[in-house]
Amino acid sequence: MQPSLEQLAITYKNLPADKLIRLAVTDAAGLRPEALELLKAEIKGRGLDDGILRGIDVQLNHVDDSQLNNYLALVRNQACPTCGDQSQQLNAVLSTTVISAIIFTHYKKAFSIGCPTCLKKANQKATLKTALLGWWGLPWGLMRTPQALISNTKTNKRINTGEPTPILVDFIKNNIGIIESIKNNDQSLQVMLTNLNNKQHYNKYHIIKHGANRHPIPSR
Structure with missing residues (x-):
């Protein structure tokens, strides 16, 4: 009722x-x-x-391609929330990390938005951690680790193209109301971008629509 x-x-x-x-x-x-x-x-x-x-x-209204591109440009032309650089357009990626310790495997996809340089560093950090610590759980560590490494390789290629990534496009589409409400306030936009990186996971109320799996996966 x-x-x-x-x-x-x-x-x-x-x-x-x-x-x-x-x-x-x-x-x-x-x-x-x-x-x-x-x-x-x-x-x-x-x-x-x-x-x-x-x-x-x-x-409440349909957002056409032209409007979507305007929102993309607005976000991509902000200063990087990590290093403050304004010379490179921002992008967004998901970097996957796997950490195992015999009886459990932790699988996490972390959202990052920033300049290509900072995104590559975040993705490389996730890749290195996974390569060193991901294999040690049975059976999930052996399964999840190569999946994560392949995913991070694809992510790095997307960063290098310079085109907006699918996750950035989804970010815009799923949060058009938030962006519209603060589009004339660069300070608020910067706070939003910084908070995204600080939370490092994505769901509807933290700007991104879909939830990440942050729960340990039992090895039995």
Whole structure:
């Protein structure tokens, strides 16, 4: 049973600002029209940034290739969140790490966004760690380690092409509302990119849609 409009109005009124904004810029497309209007009214009533309202609207409309390319350019032309370099366009990759210790195997895909130089370093670090520590679990270490090494080799090739990677394109598509809401604020964009690297995993509420497997895999 759906909550009444009165209940929704009370819920939105009592939400802390950060949770209200997150709802607006990530989940607006899943709200019914009446709820959207209440959400917009609450945002306006609190005097929050107009970018949040744009972030709602962009989720409700089709984003064509031209608009998508504009968002890609916006993100790719930011300073690298790791080294601060602005001379290279940013990209995003997933680097896979496997660590084993006889009775367990830990398999992790870490998200990184940054300049090609920093992405290569992150990918090389994951590759080296996997090559040294990935093999020592049975049977999963022997299975996962070559998979990770092959995956990281492909990742390195994507970095070298200079083209936006599929994971970066997914990042834009899945988080269009967030990006639209802060597109005029370089400082907020930098905070977003830095937080992405600090979390190093990806899911809907941390900018990227799909979740990574960070759980140990038993070796039996």
